[in-house]
Amino acid sequence: MTPAVWASTRVRRTPFTPRVEAAGVVAYTVYNHTLLPVMFRSLEEDYWHLKEHVQLWDVSCQRQVEIRGVDAARLVQLLTPRDLSTAEAGRCLYAPLVDSRGGIVNDPVISKLADDRFWLSIADADVGLWVSGLAHGLGVKVEIAEPPVSPLAVQGPKAEELMARVFGGAVRDIRFFRFAWLEFAAHPVMVARTGWSKQGGFEIYLDRPDLGVPLWDALWEAGQDLEVRAGCPNLIERIEGGFLSYGGDFTLEHNPFECRFERFCHLDRPFDFIGRAALEEIAERGPARRVMGLEIAATSLPGCVEPWPVTVKGGQVGEATSVAVSPARRCGVAIAMLDRVHAEPGHGVVVSSPDGELAAVVSDLPFPPTSP
Amino acid sequence: MTPAVWASTRVRRTPFTPRVEAAGVVAYTVYNHTLLPVMFRSLEEDYWHLKEHVQLWDVSCQRQVEIRGVDAARLVQLLTPRDLSTAEAGRCLYAPLVDSRGGIVNDPVISKLADDRFWLSIADADVGLWVSGLAHGLGVKVEIAEPPVSPLAVQGPKAEELMARVFGGAVRDIRFFRFAWLEFAAHPVMVARTGWSKQGGFEIYLDRPDLGVPLWDALWEAGQDLEVRAGCPNLIERIEGGFLSYGGDFTLEHNPFECRFERFCHLDRPFDFIGRAALEEIAERGPARRVMGLEIAATSLPGCVEPWPVTVKGGQVGEATSVAVSPARRCGVAIAMLDRVHAEPGHGVVVSSPDGELAAVVSDLPFPPTSP
Numbered sequence: 216m217t218p219a220v221w222a223s224t225r226v227r228r229t230p231f232t233p234r235v236e237a238a239g240v241v242a243y244t245v246y247n248h249t250l251l252p253v254m255f256r257s258l259e260e261d262y263w264h265l266k267e268h269v270q271l272w273d274v275s276c277q278r279q280v281e282i283r284g285v286d287a288a289r290l291v292q293l294l295t296p297r298d299l300s301t302a303e304a305g306r307c308l309y310a311p312l313v314d315s316r317g318g319i320v321n322d323p324v325i326s327k328l329a330d331d332r333f334w335l336s337i338a339d340a341d342v343g344l345w346v347s348g349l350a351h352g353l354g355v356k357v358e359i360a361e362p363p364v365s366p367l368a369v370q371g372p373k374a375e376e377l378m379a380r381v382f383g384g385a386v387r388d389i390r391f392f393r394f395a396w397l398e399f400a401a402h403p404v405m406v407a408r409t410g411w412s413k414q415g416g417f418e419i420y421l422d423r424p425d426l427g428v429p430l431w432d433a434l435w436e437a438g439q440d441l442e443v444r445a446g447c448p449n450l451i452e453r454i455e456g457g458f459l460s461y462g463g464d465f466t467l468e469h470n471p472f473e474c475r476f477e478r479f480c481h482l483d484r485p486f487d488f489i490g491r492a493a494l495e496e497i498a499e500r501g502p503a504r505r506v507m508g509l510e511i512a513a514t515s516l517p518g519c520v521e522p523w524p525v526t527v528k529g530g531q532v533g534e535a536t537s538v539a540v541s542p543a544r545r546c547g548v549a550i551a552m553l554d555r556v557h558a559e560p561g562h563g564v565v566v567s568s569p570d571g572e573l574a575a576v577v578s579d580l581p582f583p584p585t586s587p
Numbered sequence: 588m589t590p591a592v593w594a595s596t597r598v599r600r601t602p603f604t605p606r607v608e609a610a611g612v613v614a615y616t617v618y619n620h621t622l623l624p625v626m627f628r629s630l631e632e633d634y635w636h637l638k639e640h641v642q643l644w645d646v647s648c649q650r651q652v653e654i655r656g657v658d659a660a661r662l663v664q665l666l667t668p669r670d671l672s673t674a675e676a677g678r679c680l681y682a683p684l685v686d687s688r689g690g691i692v693n694d695p696v697i698s699k700l701a702d703d704r705f706w707l708s709i710a711d712a713d714v715g716l717w718v719s720g721l722a723h724g725l726g727v728k729v730e731i732a733e734p735p736v737s738p739l740a741v742q743g744p745k746a747e748e749l750m751a752r753v754f755g756g757a758v759r760d761i762r763f764f765r766f767a768w769l770e771f772a773a774h775p776v777m778v779a780r781t782g783w784s785k786q787g788g789f790e791i792y793l794d795r796p797d798l799g800v801p802l803w804d805a806l807w808e809a810g811q812d813l814e815v816r817a818g819c820p821n822l823i824e825r826i827e828g829g830f831l832s833y834g835g836d837f838t839l840e841h842n843p844f845e846c847r848f849e850r851f852c853h854l855d856r857p858f859d860f861i862g863r864a865a866l867e868e869i870a871e872r873g874p875a876r877r878v879m880g881l882e883i884a885a886t887s888l889p890g891c892v893e894p895w896p897v898t899v900k901g902g903q904v905g906e907a908t909s910v911a912v913s914p915a916r917r918c919g920v921a922i923a924m925l926d927r928v929h930a931e932p933g934h935g936v937v938v939s940s941p942d943g944e945l946a947a948v949v950s951d952l953p954f955p956p957t958s959p
Contacts, residue, residue, distance in 0.1 A: 225835030352724015463597030
């Protein structure tokens with residue numbers, strides 16, 4: 216029997232939980248002290264539907280750490296090797312946060328609301344404590360808060376059509392990783408063209424919990440002929456899309472180069488950030504490991520609840536941390552951290568699953584598209 | 588149907604999980620990114636057993652934040668209003684951590700391993716990020732880490748007898764909130780007379796994951812005639828015992844006086860800690876709210892998954908955040924944060940549960956013992 220998830224005030228429900236439960240969620244995880252649905256029908260059914268239609272995702276667990284004040288821009292820049300100096304308000308920037316050793320503290324999307332006001336849409340860790348500790352220690356003038364913002368993602372190829380029906384044609388003008396303030400129920404909400412899938416879509420940063428059910432219902436009703444369904448980040452699709460999960464695929468023990476975040480590390484530009492010296496040293500000698508995909512010769516696999524060792528000729532060369540079976544590829548797909556010498560597409564490796572040893576081939580991330 | 592908990596590498600299993608699952612855990616929560624069992628048979632059965640016999644609790648989710656180095660003692664003292672200056676190595680100290688506004692960041696048990704080495708056994712929040720941010724900002728010389736320590740609690744009136752059988756008579760000499768290093772399988776482990784129940788017992792801070800199953804099995808076998816069982820922090824017992832749950836009963840929005848932690852706030856002693864000015868101001872004017880118990884006129888209640896409003900004459904005066912039915916009292920018991928004027932034992936209030944309005948009486952915390 217699979218143990219149930221236990222509800223309590225410590226593990227927060229969301230403004231959308233009543234609709235998520237009515238839609239028949241079968242499993243939750245807990246993410247940032249908040250319930251996150253992970254499956255509705257089956258991973259496979261949810262996967263195909265996401266790639267063909269449109270889904271509503273309760274990603275309220277993507278909490279916002281708000282940083283504002285006269286020193287906000289300086290502090291936010293200190294947090295990340297990504298150069299934020301040229302970003303105007305209205306941008307969303309995926310940005311690894313690193314500590315003084317170059318270890319990754321989190322990988323939020325940073326939304327620049329104004330020159331002195333930012334939201335960090337965080338992965339699963341209490342980034343607010345990191346930022347508050349730094350702010351106190353450095354004596355900078357900022358206010359740090361977690362506003363009652365609950366993101367609802369609308370993802371899938373029909374997402375733009377559905378959003379346009381509820382928010383008007385202006386959504387079509389929002390560019391990738393940009394946001395605009397649009398009205399719902401006469402209340403302005405932030406709408407961004409972002410989301411944790413490769414199928415396109417938006418995230419609605421709802422800051423009025425009382426509007427959660429009305430917003431869900433409006434999208435639901437407007438999307439009936441688009442076959443709208445309740446969904447959630449899909450394990451198979453996100454592995455194929457190369458979306459790394461903080462805390463699972465990478466942690467404070469990994470640096471941005473191991474995670475292939477080079478394009479977010481602007482070491483050549485002369486701004487100050489925490490961990491610069493460490494990252495420069497790692498960039499100089501090259502990372503010891505690299506995150507890669509794996510195609511595993513298997514058509515069914517157990518869940519990966521602890522890292523699976525990856526070996527070559529009996530010697531461990533890494534570990535797989537997220538694993539699923541792709542119905543599109545008809546094989547297993549995985550995200551794995553591998554020693555650099557083996558982190559090359561086409562290399563043959565062996566994955567030690569609880570069901571035994573399985574042959575696998577290293578793949579790029581995201582996985583190359585399948586031929587139709 | 589109750590949704591299942593979804594396993595992944597992000598939500599950590601523990602060295603004891605195989606035995607917890609073999610013992611028939613029926614529900615988990617997630618605590619510090621780690622599985623925490625919450626029920627085995629039923630809340631009531633688990634409750635009576637805990638009060639009569641001995642249980643093994645997988646509380647690996649109580650992660651240790653290790654702080655060591657030349658500035659460790661100074662930094663740890665900065666974190667808390669509790670005066671640590673007279674504590675010798677071998678002490679465990681329950682201590683609220685506060686931020687500059689006096690809000691509670693966490694309420695760990697601080698174990699002093701040496702003059703320059705501490706473990707913070709944390710409640711559900713990433714305290715390591717808070718401490719690391721402070722250390723970086725202040726420029727103090729410490730190393731901060733999360734060692735692979737997985738506490739196993741042995742709780743209940745027969746705990747001392749069981750522990751003595753496995754660790755020898757030396758456990759009997761360990762005083763309340765003290766620890767000693769004792770051997771298991773020729774490996775020294777930290778054993779403390781602590782735990783999240785009022786039934787007495789110990790916590791074993793196991794730092795060798797490979798010894799998790801052997802340790803569990805040794806206690807299990809030695810405890811057969813003591814009716815040892817798998818258990819976990821019990822909702823009913825911990826409400827009656829007045830154990831507050833961080834993130835559920837109190838958060839960063841509460842200060843130590845609201846949580847009745849005065850005895851851990853040594854404002855009259857002249858040491859430096861973060862939040863001193865804020866706490867002095869709150870102490871001066873008195874806290875606006877106080878945490879109290881409630882006895883609710885009900886013999887069955889739904890789970891409290893969102894705070895339940897507490898009212899007097901129709902006006903809200905607080906909220907209940909943890910609720911259960913006590914088989915010993917034959918009524919509902921709750922932990923509630925109440926406006927100060929109503930935070931007096933004997934006051935009558937009304938609790939708005941999802942099942943309707945219920946009469947309740949304010950109680951002290953811990954609840955006074957029931958007559959036998």
